[in-house]
Amino acid sequence: MNYTILFAILNLILFSRLRFTLRDKPLSETGDFIRLTLFPLLIIPFLSVSAGWVVLIIYLLLRPVINRLFELSSTNLNRNRMDALLIDILAVGILASPLFALQPAHWIGGFEQILIDLFHPEGSEGTINWQICFAVLFGFLMILNEINLLIRYILERLQLAPLSELHQQQIDEKQFRTGRVIGFLERIFVFLFILMGQYTAIGFVLAAKGVVRYPEFGNRNFAEYILIGTLLSVLMAMGVAFIVKLFI
Numbered sequence: 001m002n003y004t005i006l007f008a009i010l011n012l013i014l015f016s017r018l019r020f021t022l023r024d025k026p027l028s029e030t031g032d033f034i035r036l037t038l039f040p041l042l043i044i045p046f047l048s049v050s051a052g053w054v055v056l057i058i059y060l061l062l063r064p065v066i067n068r069l070f071e072l073s074s075t076n077l078n079r080n081r082m083d084a085l086l087i088d089i090l091a092v093g094i095l096a097s098p099l100f101a102l103q104p105a106h107w108i109g110g111f112e113q114i115l116i117d118l119f120h121p122e123g124s125e126g127t128i129n130w131q132i133c134f135a136v137l138f139g140f141l142m143i144l145n146e147i148n149l150l151i152r153y154i155l156e157r158l159q160l161a162p163l164s165e166l167h168q169q170q171i172d173e174k175q176f177r178t179g180r181v182i183g184f185l186e187r188i189f190v191f192l193f194i195l196m197g198q199y200t201a202i203g204f205v206l207a208a209k210g211v212v213r214y215p216e217f218g219n220r221n222f223a224e225y226i227l228i229g230t231l232l233s234v235l236m237a238m239g240v241a242f243i244v245k246l247f248i
Helices: 003-020 030-041 051-070 077-095 108-119 130-157 173-196 199-216 220-245
Strands: none
Touching (some): 003 077, 130 173, 130 220, 173 199, 199 220
């Protein structure tokens, strides 16, 4: 398995899916599906021409159609988007396997040397470990969007609605988006601390969030919602970080 190529393709796919981050309704604009197509295709010039290369192009061109089918209904939208990602991971995994033997283009070595000379003008020789770079980037992209979809799906299945003590009703879209941004930052810090081996620092992240949310913890429903969401968020960020550490 060529993990460098695997992570490179998946990262471009994850970049194209960032449009889902704050979108709770099905994508319908043509521009959205164009982005889903163009970002992954950026990998094509970096790969050698082969049978696997042709199959990859065909699959990447079919992706918008597959995603369009999953976006037809708002029912179970988060689950549908995760199913689409699972198809991407399986397809790219097969294409990056020895079965199709995707290989980097012949000019990559020269491009890598240019980067080394740019950041090390003394002329020191060496190589860039692209697998580590792409694996860490893969982890970041997973916790930014994909883990968010999974958490929202689990909360939906548990029938947990975000409540505010101040309004005793479902929180508005602005508050909901603010909560998501807090969740993004929370997972980023947890992810970084795990990679650096600073496990105890995770406690400070949880404590900071608790201080911010403390005034509303009088509402038991809201407190339970925050607790479950936070634990899920931290647990999944830790899981992604430990998986990434296997490849670095």
